[in-house]
Amino acid sequence: MKRTTCLMVVACFLVFNVVAQPKYEFRAAWIATVDNIDWPSRGNFSTESQKAEYINLLEMHKRNGLNAVIVQVRPCADAFYPSQYEPWSQWLTGKQGKAPTPYYDPLAFMVEEAHKRGMEFHAWCNPYRAEFAIGKSSIAPNHITRTHPEWFLSYGGTRYFDPGNKEAQNYVVNVIRDIVNRYDVDAIHFDDYFYPYPISGKEFPDKESYEKYGNGLSLADWRRSNTDSIILKLSNAIKEENRLCRFGISPFGIWKNRSQDPEGSDTKSLTNYNELYADIVLWLKSGWIDYVAPQIYFEFGHPRAAYEVLLDWWAKHSYGKHCYIGLGIFKAGTNAAWRDKTQLPRQIQAMRKYPEIQGAIYFSTQSFVKNPMGWNDSLRYNYYKEPAMIPPMPWIDSLRPESPDVVSIKPVDTALRIEVVRTGVQTKKIKCYRLYACYNEEFNNNNFYNAQLIGSRFDSGDSCVFFAPLRNDRKFVRFYVTCLDDENNESKPYPNWPIKLEAVKVDRLGWTLTKEPNAVANN
Missing domain, CATH: 3.20.20.80 (Glycosidases)
Incomplete structure (x- = not known):
């Protein structure tokens, strides 16, 4: 089954104007x-x-x-x-x-x-x-x-x-x-x-x-x-x-x-x-x-x-x-x-x-x-302002790791706390978890390749926690979580969320957290 769940937040992270750089280098x-x-x-x-x-x-x-x-x-x-x-x-x-x-x-x-x-x-x-x-x-x-x-x-x-x-x-x-x-x-x-x-x-x-x-x-x-x-x-x-x-x-x-x-x-x-x-x-x-x-x-x-x-x-x-x-x-x-x-x-x-x-x-x-x-x-x-992944070598190993799971998403002060875990069916050694954000405001333009890397966690074992800082301009943000194995193969984005995400309203920040049941991550 395709893992197509997407997380949408009416919020935005600080975006930098940077020259396009290789994702792999x-x-x-x-x-x-x-x-x-x-x-x-x-x-x-x-x-x-x-x-x-x-x-x-x-x-x-x-x-x-x-x-x-x-x-x-x-x-x-x-x-x-x-x-x-x-x-x-x-x-x-x-x-x-x-x-x-x-x-x-x-x-x-x-x-x-x-x-x-x-x-x-x-x-x-x-x-x-x-x-x-x-x-x-x-x-x-x-x-x-x-x-x-x-x-x-x-x-x-x-x-x-x-x-x-x-x-x-x-x-x-x-x-x-x-x-x-x-x-x-x-x-x-x-x-x-x-x-x-x-x-x-x-x-x-x-x-x-x-x-x-x-x-x-x-x-x-x-x-x-x-x-x-x-x-x-x-x-x-x-x-x-x-x-x-x-x-x-x-x-x-x-x-x-x-x-x-x-x-x-x-x-x-x-x-x-x-x-x-x-x-x-x-x-x-x-x-x-x-x-x-x-x-x-x-x-x-x-x-x-x-x-x-x-x-x-x-x-x-x-x-x-x-x-x-x-x-x-x-x-x-x-x-x-x-x-x-x-x-x-x-x-x-x-x-x-x-x-x-x-x-x-x-x-x-x-x-x-x-x-x-x-x-x-x-x-x-x-x-080298933007981090790059080391290119994988397909003749050694071309098998992607399973996508990670997300077990908890909740607001903490002015950030979003996202807890990521190794999926139970994962057989490969995971060396990194990565969090991306997509800033497209059009609901139907949900493309992983337009997403910006906002955090990587290495040496985190079977789980890690991301704190994604939020702003008050209420723009749509979609999040993607992936993982890397030891040979630099990246999983597909988006796990099947193991918990039901309820809509959350935080009056002080003025943003809403929802689940997008019909979104598709292009990959």
């Missing part, structure tokens, strides 16, 4: 922990201070309209959580292997705090970096470089897992499997560091592995096959542990140059395919990853890699998966182009012209702290 920032780039601040080894600092960063991002954070929890074969595989990170406690004092689990804490604020948490892991600065990094006795030194190669002052070593690959997969199994992360996120960026005049020292495992492939094809191999293994492991957990990659912004392949972009730069041995297009085509976040840290008109060129290219090469553009807010003020206050706003505007682009990720969090070029204000008061 991924809006995130990276929080880098390696070398204390973003969190925790260098030398901050206090549990309570770390918690407060992280919460302050979340609150800043929330004010700016972001709905997700991508937090580095495994920067260097170490852990920002208790792990059976890897020691505590030196950037958390000052010494690798040393637990926080007083003890806490940072990953569990960070996930919980993000979800409280209606923000997704993507666990960002570096696949192969194992010792950040050889001879300078803090290395615990049980670190994998000590227990399996044969798995590692040194290059440019950093120690890496040998990507061609299958035992090393399986170890990394087990580390990620453990995270997905034990924590309520919304996604696993990998950045652009697979094979390291090339250093002029220095060859990556994997000759021995190549001679042992090359199997007749060219060196470049063999290296790419190694990267393909671990991506496929990771994809399978993540979905085996939690089919709803997403897998995303943030590659360098260029797959191939057109001079190397007709399908490449009109750019002149190093590439994922040829220098980093990462065939991101293959992973998208094969469905091994759920989203791609190309790092397009270039300005409009860049001579070798123009933002507009790469934006257009990625929009046409995401192969049905989500594409979130990596934006370089950290470049503010670094050259003439990035001293232009319109650079970032124009990039957002250009991005929104492509339906194949579902959002943006900003590098990185500390850049926001200084509000460069006033861009925090641009997001908060303009581009």
Whole structure:
């Protein structure tokens, strides 16, 4: 039976004149922990201070309209959580292997705090970096470089897992499997560091592995096959542990140059395919990853890699998966182009012209702290003024949750108290309840898509209460209640009201609450 009951109130909420914005848009920032780039601040080894600092960063991002954070929890074969595989990170406690004092689990804490604020948490892991600065990094006795030194190669002052070593690959997969199994992360996120960026005049020292495992492939094809191999293994492991957990990659912004392949972009730069041995297009085509976040840290008109060129290219090469553009807010003020206050706003505007682009990720969090070029204000008061839902991924889960029920509606002072509960037939986990109001004065124009979001409640369990403020101008308002599941699918509006709504007259406010038995919510 269609749930078509509608609530009409002769009243009105405060309405803002805002520029139309996407209802669905991924809006995130990276929080880098390696070398204390973003969190925790260098030398901050206090549990309570770390918690407060992280919460302050979340609150800043929330004010700016972001709905997700991508937090580095495994920067260097170490852990920002208790792990059976890897020691505590030196950037958390000052010494690798040393637990926080007083003890806490940072990953569990960070996930919980993000979800409280209606923000997704993507666990960002570096696949192969194992010792950040050889001879300078803090290395615990049980670190994998000590227990399996044969798995590692040194290059440019950093120690890496040998990507061609299958035992090393399986170890990394087990580390990620453990995270997905034990924590309520919304996604696993990998950045652009697979094979390291090339250093002029220095060859990556994997000759021995190549001679042992090359199997007749060219060196470049063999290296790419190694990267393909671990991506496929990771994809399978993540979905085996939690089919709803997403897998995303943030590659360098260029797959191939057109001079190397007709399908490449009109750019002149190093590439994922040829220098980093990462065939991101293959992973998208094969469905091994759920989203791609190309790092397009270039300005409009860049001579070798123009933002507009790469934006257009990625929009046409995401192969049905989500594409979130990596934006370089950290470049503010670094050259003439990035001293232009319109650079970032124009990039957002250009991005929104492509339906194949579902959002943006900003590098990185500390850049926001200084509000460069006033861009925090641009997001908060303009581009992200209205909250957006994270786009669902139908290939993971396309089933809508059941509409919630409303068990109580009554006036309280100058507000309407609306109590919402999880319906008894609901089988999905609900992460959010949403309340909309429709301001159309024509009785028959009862269209949910004309409604304005006036409130969201996250982390509210099986029920929540909305207080909808009322005004005295006696305009018609119709209310809609929906819920979101963990995969961002929104229910249809309007439950079948489990209670009979009687007409209520409140003389002081001069408004009437009634039930509309014949209204239809278009959806």
